[in-house]
Amino acid sequence: MAPQMVLVLLAVCVPLVYPAMALRPGWSRAMRYVLPVLPLPALVLALATGPGWQLELPWLLNGGLWAMDELRRLFLLLTAVLWMVAGIYAVGYLGARNLRRFCVFWGLTLAGNLGLTLAVDIGSFYSFFALMTFAAYGLVVHEGTAEATFAGRVYLVMAVLGEMAILVGLLLAAAAADSQILTDLPEAIAGSPRQDLIIALLLGGFGVKAGLPLLHFWLPLAHPVAPTPASAVLSGAMIKAGLLGWLVTLPFAEIAMPGWGTLMILAGAVGSIGAAIPGVVQQKPKAVLAYSSISQMGLMLLMVGAALADPERAPVLFSVIALYALHHGLAKGSLFLSTGLSVPAGRLRRAGIWLLIALPGFSLAGLPFTSGALAKLAMKDGLAANNLDSALAGYLAPLMTAGAVATLLLVLRYLWTLRSKVETGHNPPLLAAGWLASVGVSLVAFWWLPWQVEGLVRGPVWLPQPYQLWALVWPMLIAVALAAVTLLAKWLVKQR
Amino acid sequence: MTLNAWMPVFALMTSLIAAVVIFALPEKGYRLRTTVNLGAALLKLGLVAVMVWGVFRGVDYGLSYTMLPGVTFMLKADALSMMFAGLSAVLWLLTTIYAVGYLENSPNRARFFGFFSLCVASTMGVALAGNLFTFFLFYEMLTLSTYPLVVHRGTEKALQAGRTYIIYTLTGGAVLLLGIAWLHGVVGDLPFRPGGHFGDADPDIQQSLILIFILLVAGLGVKAALFPLHGWLPQAMVAPAPVSALLHAVAVVKAGAFGIVRVVHDIYGVEASSALGLLEPLAWLAAFTILYGSVRALSQGDLKRRLAFSTISQVSYIILGISLFGPVAAAGGLVHLLHQGIMKITLFFCAGNYAETLGIHRIEELDGAGPRMPGTSVAFTIGAFGMIGVPPLAGFITKWTMGSGALAVDMGWVIAVLVASSLLNAAYFLPVVHRLWFREPADRWPRECRWGKLETSAWLFWPPLLTAVMTVMVGVLAALTFSPLFWAELIVLREYSP
Numbered sequence: 001m002a003p004q005m006v007l008v009l010l011a012v013c014v015p016l017v018y019p020a021m022a023l024r025p026g027w028s029r030a031m032r033y034v035l036p037v038l039p040l041p042a043l044v045l046a047l048a049t050g051p052g053w054q055l056e057l058p059w060l061l062n063g064g065l066w067a068m069d070e071l072r073r074l075f076l077l078l079t080a081v082l083w084m085v086a087g088i089y090a091v092g093y094l095g096a097r098n099l100r101r102f103c104v105f106w107g108l109t110l111a112g113n114l115g116l117t118l119a120v121d122i123g124s125f126y127s128f129f130a131l132m133t134f135a136a137y138g139l140v141v142h143e144g145t146a147e148a149t150f151a152g153r154v155y156l157v158m159a160v161l162g163e164m165a166i167l168v169g170l171l172l173a174a175a176a177a178d179s180q181i182l183t184d185l186p187e188a189i190a191g192s193p194r195q196d197l198i199i200a201l202l203l204g205g206f207g208v209k210a211g212l213p214l215l216h217f218w219l220p221l222a223h224p225v226a227p228t229p230a231s232a233v234l235s236g237a238m239i240k241a242g243l244l245g246w247l248v249t250l251p252f253a254e255i256a257m258p259g260w261g262t263l264m265i266l267a268g269a270v271g272s273i274g275a276a277i278p279g280v281v282q283q284k285p286k287a288v289l290a291y292s293s294i295s296q297m298g299l300m301l302l303m304v305g306a307a308l309a310d311p312e313r314a315p316v317l318f319s320v321i322a323l324y325a326l327h328h329g330l331a332k333g334s335l336f337l338s339t340g341l342s343v344p345a346g347r348l349r350r351a352g353i354w355l356l357i358a359l360p361g362f363s364l365a366g367l368p369f370t371s372g373a374l375a376k377l378a379m380k381d382g383l384a385a386n387n388l389d390s391a392l393a394g395y396l397a398p399l400m401t402a403g404a405v406a407t408l409l410l411v412l413r414y415l416w417t418l419r420s421k422v423e424t425g426h427n428p429p430l431l432a433a434g435w436l437a438s439v440g441v442s443l444v445a446f447w448w449l450p451w452q453v454e455g456l457v458r459g460p461v462w463l464p465q466p467y468q469l470w471a472l473v474w475p476m477l478i479a480v481a482l483a484a485v486t487l488l489a490k491w492l493v494k495q496r
Numbered sequence: 497m498t499l500n501a502w503m504p505v506f507a508l509m510t511s512l513i514a515a516v517v518i519f520a521l522p523e524k525g526y527r528l529r530t531t532v533n534l535g536a537a538l539l540k541l542g543l544v545a546v547m548v549w550g551v552f553r554g555v556d557y558g559l560s561y562t563m564l565p566g567v568t569f570m571l572k573a574d575a576l577s578m579m580f581a582g583l584s585a586v587l588w589l590l591t592t593i594y595a596v597g598y599l600e601n602s603p604n605r606a607r608f609f610g611f612f613s614l615c616v617a618s619t620m621g622v623a624l625a626g627n628l629f630t631f632f633l634f635y636e637m638l639t640l641s642t643y644p645l646v647v648h649r650g651t652e653k654a655l656q657a658g659r660t661y662i663i664y665t666l667t668g669g670a671v672l673l674l675g676i677a678w679l680h681g682v683v684g685d686l687p688f689r690p691g692g693h694f695g696d697a698d699p700d701i702q703q704s705l706i707l708i709f710i711l712l713v714a715g716l717g718v719k720a721a722l723f724p725l726h727g728w729l730p731q732a733m734v735a736p737a738p739v740s741a742l743l744h745a746v747a748v749v750k751a752g753a754f755g756i757v758r759v760v761h762d763i764y765g766v767e768a769s770s771a772l773g774l775l776e777p778l779a780w781l782a783a784f785t786i787l788y789g790s791v792r793a794l795s796q797g798d799l800k801r802r803l804a805f806s807t808i809s810q811v812s813y814i815i816l817g818i819s820l821f822g823p824v825a826a827a828g829g830l831v832h833l834l835h836q837g838i839m840k841i842t843l844f845f846c847a848g849n850y851a852e853t854l855g856i857h858r859i860e861e862l863d864g865a866g867p868r869m870p871g872t873s874v875a876f877t878i879g880a881f882g883m884i885g886v887p888p889l890a891g892f893i894t895k896w897t898m899g900s901g902a903l904a905v906d907m908g909w910v911i912a913v914l915v916a917s918s919l920l921n922a923a924y925f926l927p928v929v930h931r932l933w934f935r936e937p938a939d940r941w942p943r944e945c946r947w948g949k950l951e952t953s954a955w956l957f958w959p960p961l962l963t964a965v966m967t968v969m970v971g972v973l974a975a976l977t978f979s980p981l982f983w984a985e986l987i988v989l990r991e992y993s994p
Contacts, residue, residue: 022870023870059973059975059976060973061888061893061974061975062896062974063975064975101933123887123888123896124888130886130887134881138933138934141930144934144936156926160919160922160926163886164918167915167918168899168911168915171896171899171900172903172911175903175904
């Protein structure tokens with residue numbers, strides 16, 4: 001077996017076997033320190049091997065096939081990086097209470113999340129997806145509070161319903177394709193008489209994970225109550241598993257589906273703008289971030305909708321979606337990790353920390369020279385009305401602008417709520433290291449990660465053109481102005 | 497007579513001789529009895545393994561002996577026999593180990609293990625029977641040998657359950673006998689044959705065939721716990737845990753389901769059953785039983801009672817699968833014969849462990865039992881997820897195969913049944929799993945026993961873990977040769993292209 005294939009097996013099996021460490025009570029202290037190492041083989045795999053390999057496991061389920069293409073590589077990269085920085089953070093964050101249990105579920109959820117990005121056969125894809133779904137329940141309810149238990153119950157009910165929709169969707173698609181391989185499904189769905197039913201089931205089933213509006217309501221409950229490192233991976237990486245599910249199963253490049261495209265664009269509009277309304281009135285920083293995730297997924301939905309409507313444009317949009325997912329996952333992960341920080345006493349150092357906390361947020365809003373600017377510009381090009389064949393093409397640009405305003409408003413609200421919650425003091429070293437690493441990956445290392453967007457972005461573009469700068473900045477100015485007006489109004493009310 | 501002809505007899509005799517020896521041994525001969533028990537179980541497992549390999553290669557095992565003109569005692573091993581025989585051989589070994597630990601220091605063990613062996617011998621006979629008459633002999637022997645096990649504890653409740661059990665099963669047996677006799681009167685003695693006998697049935701006897709079919713299925717449906725003949729099963733759960741495991745996973749309910757498979761596949765033949773319009777009502781009845789059992793399970797507060805209603809639901813998967821008239825769906829049903837056995841025995845072993853170690857019988861007492869008994873609770877969790885049909889476990893393979901098969905024959909409504917059943921399973925198993933791992937334990941357990949190093953006695957600890965591992969493996973390795981799925985497909989291949 002080639003060393004590469006050994007690496008593939010390690011990437012999935014290391015986190016899968018890791019929970020066995022819990023069998024020896026004496027090892028539970030050590031388990032904590034292994035957390036950051038778990039995604040390491042997957043990270044090496046994503047960085048060191050190019051797309052194109054495949055691994056056949058004929059003995060697995062109905063015949064296993066794992067492989068990597070450009071899309072899966074980016075999702076694998078995001079998953080591995082985010083779980084790694086969150087793992088470092090978790091070493092410093094976690095208390096001794098129920099530590100073993102947390103580590104077990106962490107490992108299983110990670111194994112599922114990594115496995116589903118590599119799996120190409122339906123059986124192992126769905127198995128890993130289910131493993132991630134059910135193991136994540138252990139992360140959500142970990143704190144054991146009444147709030148967490150309630151959130152866990154809502155999560156579980158939604159998750160089981162989602163799993164069922166996926167099961168039926170995949171069954172129907174597999175029957176239509178007479179194949180157990182994911183790559184055969186899009187064509188078969190396109191030609192199936194049950195086309196609409198299958199698409200609805202898959203959109204809905206994966207939509208539960210991806211925070212599709214109306215299926216999203218578990219998300220602002222569950223993401224905030226989990227321990228902070230778990231919130232980061234839930235909102236940064238696992239939410240993307242739903243997105244990946246759509247991308248690998250739906251018949252994007254096969255036929256034009258204007259109806260579904262319009263519906264998804266509408267859902268994206270509702271998500272990206274609508275989520276900001278409950279979002280800005282949240283009191284808890286993590287709840288604001290959860291709504292921000294729904295809003296960001298709404299922006300990605302715009303692209304998913306456009307790709308459904310216009311098969312010619314789908315391949316380009318895929319790359320943009322993947323780039324956007326990578327950017328959002330890293331930035332959102334970093335924001336979530338910053339909720340557990342304490343800030344130092346010194347004025348200058350305080351300011352420095354706040355700047356680092358805020359930067360990934362501004363990156364989300366498209367601050368020039370950040371990954372967000374790159375992603376936003378690529379998205380703008382990808383959805384340019386004159387290239388796109390969709391009834392709603394003309395509305396996409398204003399929607400994106402409104403989405404950018406909503407994004408920044410949520411980020412400002414987040415910073416505002418965090419300001420009143422944050423404590424002064426020292427951080428455990430690894431907690432700080434994990435957070436710093438997440439900021440570093442989001443802001444700096446991002447530029448060297450092996451992403452690429454064919455036709456739109458060739459390699460790192462540090463400096464946007466002046467007209468692009470303006471396009472990025474003016475929605476931000478609106479958001480800042482709105483926030484300023486709100487503060488002013490609040491001050492005026494207080495004066496009376 | 498060659499060795500091959502005698503192989504089924506040997507397999508049968510191992511348990512039968514073990515039973516006789518155990519009855520003869522004194523109550524105190526604990527060590528010798530355990531040795532005989534385990535030795536017989538291992539020997540039988542070996543014999544079955546040899547026959548599985550032989551049947552795969554196409555060797556004929558079997559003999560027949562004409563008792564009266566027209567009445568033949570016939571033993572035969574085909575692919576379907578070996579599936580049931582394999583299940584009972586593997587699980588008998590594990591249940592014996594479990595029972596030795598479970599009944600430690602309790603009275604009347606010689607009686608218990610004697611009937612236990614007799615029960616497994618009958619199961620073997622049911623599996624290897626070559627015609628309906630032989631099948632019926634062992635089927636009734638099973639009824640009689642399980643009764644002492646159900647009432648083993650001798651309490652009022654146990655005796656009551658035993659009475660219900662014997663009334664139900666003997667009545668079922670009588671109806672079955674009526675059907676067999678009538679069939680014999682119409683067409684004579686028929687050996688089981690893949691593809692059946694009535695592919696070109698005389699139109700004159702069609703009416704009788706339909707009525708006979710109803711009698712046969714009604715008789716067999718008692719043990720298979722088909723609605724509305726399931727009443728005995730939830731009551732019988734007062735029996736000791738290894739007996740429940742045996743009743744629910746291996747012997748009794750499976751004998752009923754197996755009999756229905758035999759009637760549909762090897763007496764009538766799927767094509768004839770379908771042409772006579774018998775399969776569709778059977779499918780609806782099975783589908784209804786699946787949902788009915790699950791709905792009833794929701795409201796049970798007693799762990800074993802909940803598992804009992806779950807059995808009613810799960811066994812009907814087998815019947816649903818074979819009555820869909822398509823090879824893939826049939827494979828999905830047949831594979832559940834093994835899958836359900838492995839998963840359900842895991843759950844019953846675990847329920848027994850909680851009862852014996854912590855004195856837990858009710859679901860709300862399970863709070864926080866996970867950290868106290870991690871091995872048992874991991875096994876329970878795997879079994880429960882398997883039942884729900886979460887991939888990649890055994891139950892998922894069943895559902896996926898059966899779902900694909902149903903779509904292949906345009907029976908989309910089956911998917912709705914599968915989904916509803918999965919949801920209901922999730923609704924009654926997930927709260928239990930949540931209690932195990934995420935609730936704080938009460939101050940003290942109802943009745944705790946300490947067993948030393950492990951969380952419970954080693955005899956009780958290992959069997960559920962082994963079957964849990966099997967639950968994972970039969971799913972993950974479903975594509976391998978000799979996996980249950982492979983074997984089910986082999987049976988179906990021989991049935992649909994005889």
